Amino acid sequence: MTLTLLDQFLWIVIPYMTLTIFVVGHIYRYQKDQFGWSAGSSQFLESRQLKWGSNLFHFGIILVFFGHVAGLLVPEGVYSTIGITKGLYHLGAVWIGGGAGIITLGGIIILAKRRGGNKRIRRGSSASDIVVLTALIFVIVSGFTNTIGYAVTGGDFDYRTTIGPWLRGILTFRPDAALMVGIPRGFQIHVIASFFLFAYWPFSRLVHVWSLPLEYLKRRYIVYRKLNSENVK
Amino acid sequence: MKIKAQFGMVMSLDKCIGCHTCSVTCNNTWTNRPGAEYMWWNNVETKPGIGYPKGWENQEKNNGGWTLKNGRLELKAGGRAKKLAQIFYNPDLNMIDDFYEPWTYDYETLIHSPEKKHQPVARPKSQLTGEYMELQWGPNWEDDLAGVHQTGKLDPNMRGLEEQVKLEYEEAFMMYLPRICEHCINPSCLSSCPSGAMYKRDEDGIVLVDQDACRSWRFCMSGCPYKKVYFNWQTKKAEKCTFCFPRIENGDPTICSETCVGRIRYIGIVLYDADRVEAAASVTNEQELYEAQLSLFLDPFDPEIIEQAKKDGIAEDWIEAAQQSPVYKMAVKQKIALPLHPEYRTLPMVWYVPPLSPIMNALEGQVDALDPKMMFPTIEQMRIPVQYLANLLSAGDEEVIKVVLKKMVIMRHVMRAKQLQKEYDSSLLHMTELSEEEIVDMYRLLAIGKYEDRYVIPKAHREQAGNMYFGQGIAGYDFMQNCHECMGGSGALEEEFEARWRKNYG
Numbered sequence: 001m002t003l004t005l006l007d008q009f010l011w012i013v014i015p016y017m018t019l020t021i022f023v024v025g026h027i028y029r030y031q032k033d034q035f036g037w038s039a040g041s042s043q044f045l046e047s048r049q050l051k052w053g054s055n056l057f058h059f060g061i062i063l064v065f066f067g068h069v070a071g072l073l074v075p076e077g078v079y080s081t082i083g084i085t086k087g088l089y090h091l092g093a094v095w096i097g098g099g100a101g102i103i104t105l106g107g108i109i110i111l112a113k114r115r116g117g118n119k120r121i122r123r124g125s126s127a128s129d130i131v132v133l134t135a136l137i138f139v140i141v142s143g144f145t146n147t148i149g150y151a152v153t154g155g156d157f158d159y160r161t162t163i164g165p166w167l168r169g170i171l172t173f174r175p176d177a178a179l180m181v182g183i184p185r186g187f188q189i190h191v192i193a194s195f196f197l198f199a200y201w202p203f204s205r206l207v208h209v210w211s212l213p214l215e216y217l218k219r220r221y222i223v224y225r226k227l228n229s230e231n232v233k
Numbered sequence: 234m235k236i237k238a239q240f241g242m243v244m245s246l247d248k249c250i251g252c253h254t255c256s257v258t259c260n261n262t263w264t265n266r267p268g269a270e271y272m273w274w275n276n277v278e279t280k281p282g283i284g285y286p287k288g289w290e291n292q293e294k295n296n297g298g299w300t301l302k303n304g305r306l307e308l309k310a311g312g313r314a315k316k317l318a319q320i321f322y323n324p325d326l327n328m329i330d331d332f333y334e335p336w337t338y339d340y341e342t343l344i345h346s347p348e349k350k351h352q353p354v355a356r357p358k359s360q361l362t363g364e365y366m367e368l369q370w371g372p373n374w375e376d377d378l379a380g381v382h383q384t385g386k387l388d389p390n391m392r393g394l395e396e397q398v399k400l401e402y403e404e405a406f407m408m409y410l411p412r413i414c415e416h417c418i419n420p421s422c423l424s425s426c427p428s429g430a431m432y433k434r435d436e437d438g439i440v441l442v443d444q445d446a447c448r449s450w451r452f453c454m455s456g457c458p459y460k461k462v463y464f465n466w467q468t469k470k471a472e473k474c475t476f477c478f479p480r481i482e483n484g485d486p487t488i489c490s491e492t493c494v495g496r497i498r499y500i501g502i503v504l505y506d507a508d509r510v511e512a513a514a515s516v517t518n519e520q521e522l523y524e525a526q527l528s529l530f531l532d533p534f535d536p537e538i539i540e541q542a543k544k545d546g547i548a549e550d551w552i553e554a555a556q557q558s559p560v561y562k563m564a565v566k567q568k569i570a571l572p573l574h575p576e577y578r579t580l581p582m583v584w585y586v587p588p589l590s591p592i593m594n595a596l597e598g599q600v601d602a603l604d605p606k607m608m609f610p611t612i613e614q615m616r617i618p619v620q621y622l623a624n625l626l627s628a629g630d631e632e633v634i635k636v637v638l639k640k641m642v643i644m645r646h647v648m649r650a651k652q653l654q655k656e657y658d659s660s661l662l663h664m665t666e667l668s669e670e671e672i673v674d675m676y677r678l679l680a681i682g683k684y685e686d687r688y689v690i691p692k693a694h695r696e697q698a699g700n701m702y703f704g705q706g707i708a709g710y711d712f713m714q715n716c717h718e719c720m721g722g723s724g725a726l727e728e729e730f731e732a733r734w735r736k737n738y739g
Binding site: 037042044054119208214215221223225 | 308313314316317320321322323324326328329361362363364419420423424426427428429431432433434435436444445446447448449450451454464466467468469470510693694697698
């Protein structure tokens with residue numbers, strides 16, 4: 001199969017551009033903008049809608065993340081080795097994946113409604129907040145649509161033999177654009193939209209994901225610091 | 234034993250006139266900025282009342298401070314794992330409406346109004362939404378008991394007084410309670426911060442928020458039982474009283490103290506044993522927390538303590554300051570200053586001398602209010618119920634309050650006798666366990682209040698500090714919004730500072 005210039009651009013150039021921006025962008029931002037590196041909570045201004053929106057969205061997206069790891073990064077062969085048949089995988093992907101999708105989608109809808117409908121929140125929104133929200137909605141809706149399609153067609157299109165190997169190829173620097181040519185348009189749109197989100201990530205509030213404070217679980221409660229900040233403990 | 238020095242403040246409520254000068258100068262110095270305009274790092278509440286933010290003392294709802302779980306000290310809102318599970322939504326967070334919705338006025342209408350029959354009016358406009366608003370609550374809404382017939386019942390300190398106090402005009406009582414961050418020895422705010430952005434300064438105990446490390450997880454706000462950590466709704470970061478550390482480091486009192494017209498405030502350091510903090514905060518009986526906290530403080534005149542303090546890196550001038558400290562004198566020696574809500578188990582370091590108040594009507598005019606023999610039975614009939622003060626300052630232990638009030642009455646009696654060159658009953662001194670010398674010292678502090686007696690503030694040691702330029706931003710807050718460029722921006726200035734610093738100290 002011959003690859004057009006567009007195929008090469010979409011499935012090799014864009015991914016590596018995105019990866020570069022993602023990595024370098026994070027390093028740059030972390031060095032230059034500690035002050036801006038935060039979750040940017042707005043709970044202080046509105047809490048009722050946030051309770052549902054934020055909880056649903058965050059717990060949902062965590063499930064979705066692990067779903068993507070299971071579907072894309074774990075090779076199909078692993079499943080057959082441990083005895084998970086295609087039918088069984090399909091069942092899990094549709095029900096668990098679909099469930100996680102509904103939770104996430106519900107959450108982001110509430111959050112979007114809150115950001116647009118609550119005057120305090122709307123007025124306090126930065127342009128970046130709006131871009132992130134719009135991108136997330138687009139990525140989530142396109143992804144969820146694919147899951148529905150996947151369920152309806154009974155897993156006719158198997159991303160585990162196309163998108164999965166392609167993504168692993170990108171990450172291991174053996175890209176093969178051919179794997180992505182001819183896959184359903186919905187999946188293509190979802191992938192490209194995700195790349196936009198990843199490229200924008202380092203410059204948005206999404207960086208708070210990397211600051212999940214797991215060290216708190218081990219830390220002693222009281223923190224002392226000496227005036228000499230080299231002696232921080 | 235590990236000795237640390239800690240700044241503390243005493244406020245003599247007997248002298249507070251509720252003028253709010255402290256609040257205004259604090260606001261002008263620190264919080265007169267967008268996103269911080271609703272913050273009063275120093276505020277003066279009229280008690281009884283629900284205060285600022287509304288109902289801050291209601292820990293059943295707010296879950297601030299510490300509690301004992303199976304005999305062990307734990308954050309009341311739950312431990313580390315529970316915090317992380319609630320990181321997407323903090324169920325204990327106070328809303329900005331609990332403080333108040335900040336507003337401004339459309340002053341333009343006053344200037345640009347055409348000639349009209351009626352005066353133009355500047356209407357309030359929300360700073361959150363930019364829309365006109367009806368004011369329902371604001372700073373000092375309860376000033377001088379305004380609305381207390383409604384809010385007074387919700388004041389948690391009215392526990393056990395519901396029957397006694399009717400909040401009717403004739404029986405009403407009030408007092409002022411100026412509040413700043415307590416700079417606790419066992420702070421629950423920074424213990425609640427998942428990212429470790431808040432810290433207690435090792436040298437002087439001041440609690441600060443590292444603005445660069447704050448990730449907006451907002452648990453400090455709910456963790457603090459005094460609700461003295463605020464959320465800047467524009468920068469989305471926590472901010473709090475800094476104990477005016479730039480002034481303190483220079484030996485100057487905080488701006489709230491400096492400008493206090495009633496001269497009610499005292500600043501000094503105490504030495505304490507950092508190894509026993511958790512044990513002191515973990516005593517079972519809430520009413521023993523006060524004594525447990527006192528037991529942490531070390532005698533700065535004791536040669537062994539002095540030796541250990543030096544070993545632990547406390548400088549000579551700081552030990553001297555601890556010996557002269559008005560906080561040590563009033564809280565530890567004279568025992569007339571009490572911690573605010575010791576039951577929160579944070580070991581707070583702003584202490585209060587409870588106010589004396591007039592005797593209730595029934596007795597007024599019938600007794601010589603300064604004759605202590607007549608006074609003691611009537612302390613319980615003072616306008617401000619002892620129980621109320623006890624709920625504020627001694628976890629409900631009325632005896633503690635009575636002892637302090639007695640000391641203050643006896644001080645007045647003794648000093649009056651001395652002024653008039655009369656004899657006084659020396660058995661009175663016995664009752665206070667204070668010598669005449671100490672009584673006079675107390676009088677000098679409370680009644681005369683010379684500047685140098687009220688503020689004994691050792692300067693920070695420059696040689697202990699690292700590169701102060703690079704410390705900017707981690708020690709409280711140092712910015713206006715988008716002010717990264719203020720300091721040169723190009724980086725040239727930073728490099729020059731660094732080079733100079735390395736040459737001198739590196």
